[in-house]
Amino acid sequence: MLRLKNKRLIIKISASHNTVHGGKMGLWMLLLLHLHLGNAPWIEGGEEVWGLNVVCVSLPAPSNVSISSFNMEHTLSFLPGPETPTSTNFTVEILRLRRNRSWKPVAGCSELTAGQTCNLTQAFKDPFDHYQARVQAFTPNRTSNWTMSGWFQPLTDTMLGPPDVSVSGCGNCLILKVRVPPTRGLQLHEELVFHVQRTRDGAQFKLNLHYQEEITISYLQPGVEYCVTVTVKARLNSNAVPSKSHCAFTSPPQPSSSSLHVVFGLLGAFCALGFLLIGLVVYGSQLSFKLRRRLFPRTLSYFLLQSHNHGNASPECSGHISAMQLHKEGSADSLLTVHRHVEPLRSSSEEGEENFL
Secondary structure, three states, rough: OOOEOOOOOOEEEOOOOOOOOOOOOOOHHHHEEEEEEOOOOOOOOEEEEEEEEEEEEOOOOEEEEEEEEEOOEEEEEOOOOOOOOOEEEEEEEEEOOOOOOEEOOOOOOOOOOOOOOOOOOOOOOOOOOOOEEEEEEOOOOEEEEOEOOOOOOOOHOOOOOOOEEEEEOOOOEEEEEEEOOOOOOOOOOEEEEEEEOOOOOOOOOEEEEEEEEEEEOOOOOOOOEEEEEEEEEEOOOOOEOOOOOOEEEEOOOOOOOHHHHHHHHHHHHHHHHHHHHHHHHHHHHHHHHHHHHHHHHHHHHHHHHHHHHOOOHHHHHOOOOOOHHHHHOOHHHHHHHHHHHHHHHHHHHHHHHHHHH
């Protein structure tokens, strides 16, 4: 038995029925080794070929081979095995369960590099069939083991994406416009599940309705905000992503009773303040008028007395009008009375002077 090691190849040569005696068969075995060293197939685990046991040290196999699907768009992803050379390429093949069960390469996925994915949308033509994929790493002189994925059925395993939703109020109801994403011509959306939640107190309920582009949710409270999420439901597929929460008021929000009380209270306070200002203005005008009536006769009497004194009135005449009388009698009537007393006195004094002369 001869063991040779060359370029990470371990080759074991065994002669089942012949024995090397004195080199008689050694030359033939060396010639056979030379012929098969470059052309021997890469067989893992060892296989007897023309009397030779050939064992190959292969590349690390890929890992985490999986198929993901979103709205009937299928993608295969994988990770390189540990210590995989950077120059390694990868190839992908698929198998259909209902056909002849033969592996077929995928177009565009025969020389992938690490980090790339394989689009299997065109390869998985029948949404009701089951498929399996496998990935192999290879270099110009080495290959790896195949790594299989799980079985995949496009119709049941795809993920249905969230629909586009718009919400508007209509009094005591909400109008929802729903548009589902395309699924490559397949009508997978049979029902819509509505999750409705009242923002004020968190009360919620669910509705299952047949798919329509415009749907009305009635019997809601007017002037209240509601938030709605929509999920697509299919008969053969339970994988769905709900939409984002969309909120709207059923009608314009009405002010609460506490707000009305505040508004009415402020309005009453402003009215009371306005009446108070008006009363102050009216009362002030009346008070100023009375003061003017009381001050005007005194001023007029003062000027009359001054003019009389400048006219050389006798002390007797001026003595009849005392300061106390002017202070007590401030009206126009008292002024006229005093003025009448003054005039006769002035006329009698004048007559006395004439008689004296």
